[in-house]
Amino acid sequence: MIxxxxxxxxxxxxxxxxxxxxxxATAIEINEGFTTRFHRLxxxxxxxxxxxxIFRGRVRPLQVLxxxxxxxxxxxxxxxxxxxxxxxxxxSPEPAACRLxxxxxxxxxxxxxxxxxxxxLVLEGAQDFLVVDRDSDxxxxxxxxxxxxxxxxx
Amino acid sequence: MIxxxxxxxxxxxxxxxxxxxxxxATAIEINEGFTTRFHRLxxxxxxxxxxxxIFRGRVRPLQVLxxxxxxxxxxxxxxxxxxxxxxxxxxSPEPAACRLxxxxxxxxxxxxxxxxxxxxLVLEGAQDFLVVDRDSDxxxxxxxxxxxxxxxxx
Numbered sequence: 532m533i534x535x536x537x538x539x540x541x542x543x544x545x546x547x548x549x550x551x552x553x554x555x556a557t558a559i560e561i562n563e564g565f566t567t568r569f570h571r572l573x574x575x576x577x578x579x580x581x582x583x584x585i586f587r588g589r590v591r592p593l594q595v596l597x598x599x600x601x602x603x604x605x606x607x608x609x610x611x612x613x614x615x616x617x618x619x620x621x622x623s624p625e626p627a628a629c630r631l632x633x634x635x636x637x638x639x640x641x642x643x644x645x646x647x648x649x650x651x652l653v654l655e656g657a658q659d660f661l662v663v664d665r666d667s668d669x670x671x672x673x674x675x676x677x678x679x680x681x682x683x684x685x
Numbered sequence: 686m687i688x689x690x691x692x693x694x695x696x697x698x699x700x701x702x703x704x705x706x707x708x709x710a711t712a713i714e715i716n717e718g719f720t721t722r723f724h725r726l727x728x729x730x731x732x733x734x735x736x737x738x739i740f741r742g743r744v745r746p747l748q749v750l751x752x753x754x755x756x757x758x759x760x761x762x763x764x765x766x767x768x769x770x771x772x773x774x775x776x777s778p779e780p781a782a783c784r785l786x787x788x789x790x791x792x793x794x795x796x797x798x799x800x801x802x803x804x805x806l807v808l809e810g811a812q813d814f815l816v817v818d819r820d821s822d823x824x825x826x827x828x829x830x831x832x833x834x835x836x837x838x839x
Contacts, residue, residue, distance in 0.1 A: 552739070573737040581729040583729065588716075637765070639815070651720050
């Protein structure tokens with residue numbers, strides 16, 4: 532199966548979570564006009580403690596062999612290198628339900644609690660991401676493996 | 686008064702909060718080795734809801750005329766443009782207590798709940814930051830104004 536990329540925007544991604552980008556509709560001027568705050572682009576939704584980490588993603592084959600999900604917390608990814616990247620999400624853990632989003636380098640996203648997704652997919656060498664998720668001290672990972680790989684077309 | 690910049694590192698900043706950078710001591714290999722997770726660089730400490738926003742900081746005069754603090758929540762800043770920036774923090778709201786940190790473009794930081802600080806200071810044109818702080822529905826801002834400006838020396 533081949534999965535075709537679609538552009539990332541808030542409406543298309545809404546079943547899976549939130550897009551984190553400088554949306555003009557959210558802009559508030561603060562700090563005497565020296566800062567624009569693009570406000571509340573996502574709300575962390577973590578049972579227990581919310582933590583900040585950096586993920587350094589490396590290039591891997593563009594195919595999906597498994598999906599995972601975190602039943603106890605949302606997980607937000609914000610690219611720090613400014614490079615485009617990819618996200619695979621699904622409302623049920625099967626190839627036919629997968630969607631592939633092409634994210635710009637200025638677009639992060641938050642995957643909602645319990646939504647199936649593939650681990651980090653970068654395109655242009657290693658890229659760091661700021662990650663906001665749950666400090667895991669419980670069973671916060673489920674995985675499903677596919678029989679046949681899904682190829683990704685960008 | 687002139688305040689001289691000091692380099693940002695975890696030990697120097699520890700009275701005020703946490704540095705968010707890819708510290709090798711925190712590294713964990715995940716995603717079959719395709720991702721390095723620099724784990725738990727900071728824990729959000731917000732009464733109520735923790736939200737994600739983007740702040741777009743613009744260049745302003747390099748002087749401090751006021752400090753602010755947020756008694757109900759931590760506030761983390763991660764630069765998205767890769768450019769150096771500045772932070773002024775203080776344990777008490779007076780010029781003599783101020784410290785000026787020169788942050789690299791790959792260093793973010795979290796200002797601990799209740800720590801006095803100056804609003805965002807960028808150096809090289811506008812820069813966006815991912816901000817993780819409290820969804821404010823209460824009185825989460827205190828300000829103190831100085832009689833004489835503190836000049837910043839970088």
